[in-house]
């Protein structure tokens with residue numbers, strides 16, 4: 001991870017503006033969901049992309065209990081359950 005060299009101040013509501021150049025470079029648009037990671041020394045923002053929670057595939061996604069599963073993993077899971 002490299003520094004952008006940009007320093008921003010947090011406003012009264014705890015908000016910070018992500019520089020336009022960074023948003024453009026990463027394809028981040030208004031209303032895009034961002035996941036926030038934090039540890040003792042840093043905060044990382046990661047663009048949430050729709051992908052299968054098991055294999056990471058972005059095609060043929062099925063939503064189940066607010067998680068996304070691709071058709072292939074869904075079928076494999078279903079088949080495994082049936083065989084139990």
Ligand SMILES: [Zn+2]
Nearest residue numbers: 052055070073
């Ligand atoms: Zn999958």
